[in-house]
Amino acid sequence: MPSTARSAPRDPGGAQRILDAAERLFAERGFDAVAVTEIAAQAGVSKANVFHHFGSKRELYVAAVRAACQQTTALLAPDGGPGEAVRTRLGRFLAGHLEHVHERAGLTRLVVRELLEPGHNGAQELAEKAFGDGFERLVSLIREGQASGELRSEADPAAAALLMIGANVFFFQSRALLPHLPGVDFADDPAAYTRAVTDLLFRGLADDASGRDE
Amino acid sequence: MPSTARSAPRDPGGAQRILDAAERLFAERGFDAVAVTEIAAQAGVSKANVFHHFGSKRELYVAAVRAACQQTTALLAPDGGPGEAVRTRLGRFLAGHLEHVHERAGLTRLVVRELLEPGHNGAQELAEKAFGDGFERLVSLIREGQASGELRSEADPAAAALLMIGANVFFFQSRALLPHLPGVDFADDPAAYTRAVTDLLFRGLADDASGRDE
DNA sequence: GTCTATACAGGGATAGAC
DNA sequence: GTCTATCCCTGTATAGAC
Numbered sequence: 079m080p081s082t083a084r085s086a087p088r089d090p091g092g093a094q095r096i097l098d099a100a101e102r103l104f105a106e107r108g109f110d111a112v113a114v115t116e117i118a119a120q121a122g123v124s125k126a127n128v129f130h131h132f133g134s135k136r137e138l139y140v141a142a143v144r145a146a147c148q149q150t151t152a153l154l155a156p157d158g159g160p161g162e163a164v165r166t167r168l169g170r171f172l173a174g175h176l177e178h179v180h181e182r183a184g185l186t187r188l189v190v191r192e193l194l195e196p197g198h199n200g201a202q203e204l205a206e207k208a209f210g211d212g213f214e215r216l217v218s219l220i221r222e223g224q225a226s227g228e229l230r231s232e233a234d235p236a237a238a239a240l241l242m243i244g245a246n247v248f249f250f251q252s253r254a255l256l257p258h259l260p261g262v263d264f265a266d267d268p269a270a271y272t273r274a275v276t277d278l279l280f281r282g283l284a285d286d287a288s289g290r291d292e
Numbered sequence: 293m294p295s296t297a298r299s300a301p302r303d304p305g306g307a308q309r310i311l312d313a314a315e316r317l318f319a320e321r322g323f324d325a326v327a328v329t330e331i332a333a334q335a336g337v338s339k340a341n342v343f344h345h346f347g348s349k350r351e352l353y354v355a356a357v358r359a360a361c362q363q364t365t366a367l368l369a370p371d372g373g374p375g376e377a378v379r380t381r382l383g384r385f386l387a388g389h390l391e392h393v394h395e396r397a398g399l400t401r402l403v404v405r406e407l408l409e410p411g412h413n414g415a416q417e418l419a420e421k422a423f424g425d426g427f428e429r430l431v432s433l434i435r436e437g438q439a440s441g442e443l444r445s446e447a448d449p450a451a452a453a454l455l456m457i458g459a460n461v462f463f464f465q466s467r468a469l470l471p472h473l474p475g476v477d478f479a480d481d482p483a484a485y486t487r488a489v490t491d492l493l494f495r496g497l498a499d500d501a502s503g504r505d506e
Numbered sequence: 507g508t509c510t511a512t513a514c515a516g517g518g519a520t521a522g523a524c
Numbered sequence: 525g526t527c528t529a530t531c532c533c534t535g536t537a538t539a540g541a542c
Contacts, residue, residue: 114534124509129537130508135534194405195322209473210473213474214473214474233491234491236476236478237485237488238488239475241459244463245458248459251408252423258424262454278455278493281447306526328517328518337527339527341527343519344526347519349519
C-alpha cells in the first residue's frame with residue numbers, strides 16, 4: 079500500500095479523502111440515503127474510483143465506521159485514579175460518556191444502527207470495539223469500588239455497567255421523543271438526566287454503611 | 293373509503309394484503325433490504341399497485357410500523373392493581389416488557405430504527421405511541437409507590453421509567469454483543485438480567501425504612 | 507498503479523390504458 | 525383498482541487512458 083504508506087498530513091490522497099467524505103455523509107444520513115456518486119463528488123474523485131479503492135459501498139461503510147470508532151476510545155473522560163471516591167469517578171465517567179455520545183451523534187447513530195442490522199457482515203467486532211472499551215472501564219471501576227467496600231458486593235458489575243451505558247444510549251436515541259412523554263423535565267438537559275440517573279444508581283450501588291449524605 | 297369500509301375478514305383486499313406483506317418483510321430485513329417488487333409479489337399484486345395505494349415506499353413503511361404498533365399496547369403484562377406491592381408490580385412489568393420486546397423482535401427493530409432516523413417524517417408520533425403507553429404506566433406506578441411511601445419520594449419517576457425501558461431496549465439491541473463483553477453471564481438469560489436490573493433499581497428506589505429483605 | 511469513461515442490472519417511481 | 529410500459533438514478537463491473 080504505497081499511497082497510505084506515505085501518510086503525509088497534507089493532501090491525504092484519494093483513499094483517505096474518500097474515507098473522510100464517507101464518514102461524514104454516512105454519519106449524517108445513514109447508509110442508503112447516501113449515494114456513492116455523492117461521496118465521490120465530495121472527495122473530488124470519480125465514482126468508479128471509489129469502487130477501486132473499496133470493493134463495494136458496504137465495505138466502504140464498514141471502513142468508515144471502523145475509522146470513526148478508533149477515535150471513540152480516547153475521547154472518554156480520563157479517570158482520576160484511586161485517589162478519588164469511586165462514586166465521583168463513576169459520575170464523571172457517565173457525564174463524559176453522555177456528552178461524548180451527543181457530541182459525536184453521527185457516529186453514535188452509525189454504531190447503534192449497526193447493532194440493529196440482522197446480519198452482522200463483519201461490522202460486529204467493530205461495534206464491539208466501540209462499546210467494549212467503555213464497558214470494560216466501567217466494570218473494573220465498579221469492581222474496584224466493591225473491593226474497597228464503597229459499593230455493594232452483591233450487585234452484578236456487568237449488569238450495572240450495561241444499565242449505565244444503556245441509559246445514556248437510550249437517552250440519546252429517544253431525545254426527539256422525550257418532550258412528548260409525560261413527566262419528563264430533563265428532555266433538553268442532559269446534565270439533569272445524568273444527575274437523576276446517578277442518584278438512582280448510587281442509592282442502588284452504595285453500601286448500607288456509606289453514601290447516604292449526597 | 294369503500295374498500296376498507298366493508299372490513300370483511302376474508303379476502304382482505306389489495307391494500308390490506310400489501311400492508312401485511314410489508315409488515316412481515318420490513319420486520320425481517322429492515323427498510324432498504326426489501327424491494328417493493330417483493331412486497332407486491334407476496335401480496336399478489338403488481339408493483340405499481342403498491343404505489344397507487346401508498347404513495348411511496350417510505351409511506352408504506354410508516355403505515356406498516358403504525359399498524360404493528362397498534363398491537364403493541366395491549367400485549368404488555370396486565371397490572372395486578374393496588375392490592376399488590378408496587379415492587380412486585382414493577383418487577384412483573386419489567387419482565388413482561390422485556391419478553392414482549394424479544395417476542396416481537398421485528399417490530400422492536402422497526403421502532404428503534406425509526407427513532408434513529410434523522411428526519412422523523414411523520415413517524416415520530418407513532419414511535420411516541422409505541423413507547424408512550426408503557427412509559428405512562430411505569431410513571432404512574434412509580435408515583436403510586438411514592439405516594440404510599442413504598443418508594444423514595446425524591447427519585448425522579450420519569451428518569452426511573454426511562455432507565456427501565458432503556459435497560460430493556462438496550463439489552464435487546466446489544467444481545468449479539470453481550471457474549472463478547474467481559475463479565476457478562478446473563479447474555480442468554482433475560483430472566484437473570486431482569487433480576488439483576490430490578491435488584492439494582494429497587495435498592496435505589498426503595499425507601500430507607502422498607503425493602504431490604506429481598 | 508492510479509484514475510476516467512462507459513455499459514449494464516435492478517430499484518423506486520410515473521403515465522396512461524383497461 | 526389494477527395492470528403494462530417506461531423513466532431515471534444508483535450500485536456494480538469492465539475496459540482502457542495516463
